[in-house]
Amino acid sequence: MSATLEKGIRVLKEVIDAPIASYFNSCVHCGICAEACLFYTETGDPKYTPIHKLEPLRRIYEQEYTLLGRLKKMAGLSKPVTDGELDEWQELVYNSCTLCGRCSAVCPVGNDIVYMVRKFREGMSASGHAPEGIKGAVNRTITVGSPMNVKLPAVQAQMKHVEEDYGIPIPLDAEGAEYMVMLSSMEIMNFPEYLAAVAKIMHQAGKTWTLCSTAFEATNAGIQIGNSDLARVIVSRIVEGAEKLKVKTVISPECGHAYTALRWEGANLIGRPFAFEVKHIIEVLGEFREQGLLRTEGFETDRLTFHDPCQLVRRGGVIQQPRTLMNMVAKNFVEMPDAGYMNWCCSGGGGASAIEEGEELRLQAFKKKKSQFDAVKPDRVVTACANCRIVLEESLEHYQMDLPVIGLTEMIAEHIPDQAPQAATKS
Amino acid sequence: MMNDLQFLTWVRGPGLDIAIGIFLLGVLWRLFEIYSLGRKPDLSAPRHASGASGLHTVFRRSLPPPGMLKRSPVSYIGGYVFHFGLAVVVFLFAPHILLITNLTGLSWPGLPSQFVDLAAVVTMAAMVVVLADRINKPAKRFLSTFEDWFTWAVTFLPVLTGWMAVQHLLLPYTLMLAIHILSVEILLVVLPFTKLFHAFTLFGSRWYNGRVNGHKGVPV
Numbered sequence: 205m206s207a208t209l210e211k212g213i214r215v216l217k218e219v220i221d222a223p224i225a226s227y228f229n230s231c232v233h234c235g236i237c238a239e240a241c242l243f244y245t246e247t248g249d250p251k252y253t254p255i256h257k258l259e260p261l262r263r264i265y266e267q268e269y270t271l272l273g274r275l276k277k278m279a280g281l282s283k284p285v286t287d288g289e290l291d292e293w294q295e296l297v298y299n300s301c302t303l304c305g306r307c308s309a310v311c312p313v314g315n316d317i318v319y320m321v322r323k324f325r326e327g328m329s330a331s332g333h334a335p336e337g338i339k340g341a342v343n344r345t346i347t348v349g350s351p352m353n354v355k356l357p358a359v360q361a362q363m364k365h366v367e368e369d370y371g372i373p374i375p376l377d378a379e380g381a382e383y384m385v386m387l388s389s390m391e392i393m394n395f396p397e398y399l400a401a402v403a404k405i406m407h408q409a410g411k412t413w414t415l416c417s418t419a420f421e422a423t424n425a426g427i428q429i430g431n432s433d434l435a436r437v438i439v440s441r442i443v444e445g446a447e448k449l450k451v452k453t454v455i456s457p458e459c460g461h462a463y464t465a466l467r468w469e470g471a472n473l474i475g476r477p478f479a480f481e482v483k484h485i486i487e488v489l490g491e492f493r494e495q496g497l498l499r500t501e502g503f504e505t506d507r508l509t510f511h512d513p514c515q516l517v518r519r520g521g522v523i524q525q526p527r528t529l530m531n532m533v534a535k536n537f538v539e540m541p542d543a544g545y546m547n548w549c550c551s552g553g554g555g556a557s558a559i560e561e562g563e564e565l566r567l568q569a570f571k572k573k574k575s576q577f578d579a580v581k582p583d584r585v586v587t588a589c590a591n592c593r594i595v596l597e598e599s600l601e602h603y604q605m606d607l608p609v610i611g612l613t614e615m616i617a618e619h620i621p622d623q624a625p626q627a628a629t630k631s
Numbered sequence: 632m633m634n635d636l637q638f639l640t641w642v643r644g645p646g647l648d649i650a651i652g653i654f655l656l657g658v659l660w661r662l663f664e665i666y667s668l669g670r671k672p673d674l675s676a677p678r679h680a681s682g683a684s685g686l687h688t689v690f691r692r693s694l695p696p697p698g699m700l701k702r703s704p705v706s707y708i709g710g711y712v713f714h715f716g717l718a719v720v721v722f723l724f725a726p727h728i729l730l731i732t733n734l735t736g737l738s739w740p741g742l743p744s745q746f747v748d749l750a751a752v753v754t755m756a757a758m759v760v761v762l763a764d765r766i767n768k769p770a771k772r773f774l775s776t777f778e779d780w781f782t783w784a785v786t787f788l789p790v791l792t793g794w795m796a797v798q799h800l801l802l803p804y805t806l807m808l809a810i811h812i813l814s815v816e817i818l819l820v821v822l823p824f825t826k827l828f829h830a831f832t833l834f835g836s837r838w839y840n841g842r843v844n845g846h847k848g849v850p851v
Contacts, residue, residue, distance in 0.1 A: 225664075
């Protein structure tokens with residue numbers, strides 16, 4: 205299926221629903237969404253005003269779904285959406301939007317702007333105007349199974365390392381396990397500590413868990429590029445794996461968009477509710493802690509702060525758990541200004557970090573995050589998203605800031621006593 | 632050529648009927664056009680959290696989220712003042728209540744006219760400030776189209792002409808009153824087909840936004 209303008213416009217017509225119509229009719233051009241967007245606040249360029257990023261979609265709405273718009277179109281008074289225009293909008297819809305959702309959180313008339321950007325990307329992708337970087341990531345996920353070309357042997361090699369280092373077996377394809385643990389390629393390649401951390405945590409909690417040989421990759425570039433057909437293929441692998449292994453809960457890794465893809469979009473993509481639950485690893489840790497299954501010893505004493513991944517917190521509702529977990533193992537945990545629900549994005553979410561030509565802009569937008577760090581001057585930053593982590597690391601390096609970034613799950617696991625008494629025998 | 636009294640009689644009679652007719656049909660049509668598009672049910676498992684729902688957001692979104700008042704003070708404060716001011720002037724001025732009583736039978740107490748007078752002046756001042764902000768602020772100016780300037784004028788004129796009529800300024804009272812009523816009629820006709828329609832759709836928009844977040848257990 206080749207991408208064409210006609211196809212893109214057809215898709216855009218299809219994605220317009222009552223909420224989008226209501227949103228476009230409610231906008232009063234107050235510009236408050238701009239003040240919430242780090243691409244506007246850090247560049248001062250008004251073209252990055254979130255609602256403006258939707259202008260072609262708005263015109264299609266007006267021309268197709270309003271009486272006056274249709275009359276104007278018939279009279280030849282309306283400006284049609286063209287390939288050239290969509291091409292120009294690529295930068296606005298992808299490079300300068302991380303789907304962080306701050307605009308949707310502040311709009312006084314209640315417009316869910318990021319919902320519309322997500323839908324607009326469907327048409328951009330169908331008309332062939334998605335950035336090459338994300339296209340590549342999607343293609344690799346579809347053909348190889350991972351956006352970073354990670355295959356099962358790489359996962360198995362890691363499993364073996366962890367088993368040797370910690371003496372904890374890593375189950376693969378264990379039918380009937382309670383939890384199926386997903387990974388992101390970023391973790392397999394760059395942050396192998398994650399798998400070891402999960403193994404230690406599960407071991408202490410005495411829970412049965414497994415990896416799945418046909419579905420280990422949780423990230424879904426199909427969501428980021430805005431192609432529901434491809435996103436469905438990627439989610440279906442996980443659903444099939446979870447159903448085959450009859451697990452109760454699938455655990456999304458420390459990755460924001462993987463969580464959104466699986467937790468909120470997954471069932472809608474495949475067209476039926478899941479037979480299993482989906483939880484982010486931080487939610488699972490929160491539950492273990494409440495049930496007394498997560499016990500730690502000792503504290504980090506340096507100054508730590510927590511970077512909220514947008515998809516986990518603002519768009520995902522896991523707001524309190526990371527803070528409770530931080531306080532479990534950190535004596536000197538400080539919050540940045542705007543932390544929690546109104547936190548600022550790492551500047552590379554929503555697929556933006558995969559767009560090479562967007563790097564300069566991304567680094568400029570990062571100044572917002574930098575100012576948050578400067579305000580509390582932490583010794584280390586903790587987060588719960590591998591993509592945030594790599595983007596933060598790269599951006600901090602660019603600004604020559606010596607500020608290590610670590611994952612919350614690993615930090616918790618480091619405080620689990622080695623000879624933890626097993627809870628497995630109790631029920 | 633109509634004289635002032637004939638003009639006033641027309642705007643009070645057939646003019647008003649036409650304007651109210653277009654307004655009511657326009658509002659009904661636009662609401663149908665928008666909300667009949669429907670939406671797909673959300674199949675993902677909901678997560679319940681207290682304080683998260685469509686209704687919560689309908690009310691809560693009237694207040695600036697943390698940190699936003701400082702970033703856009705004129706939009707918020709100017710916006711509050713002119714919206715409240717408009718409400719006072721439109722619904723609490725005794726002659727307006729009388730008109731509504733004649734049309735619908737509904738009645739409620741008004742405010743002293745000196746107070747409404749003050750409210751009209753404050754409203755106009757706030758609208759001018761908000762307009763200056765639209766010209767001044769890069770993002771606002773960039774977003775602005777003809778419709779933004781036009782709807783501002785269409786909203787401002789009824790306040791200005793009403794105030795001038797009461798103050799007996801510039802033109803004879805009868806003529807000014809007729810112009811005032813005509814300007815309101817233009818506002819009524821324009822409202823359903825411009826961004827002024829946010830007066831109706833904002834409730835739906837906030838509700839949809841809040842509902843999606845309520846489904847995820849995010850209090851917004």
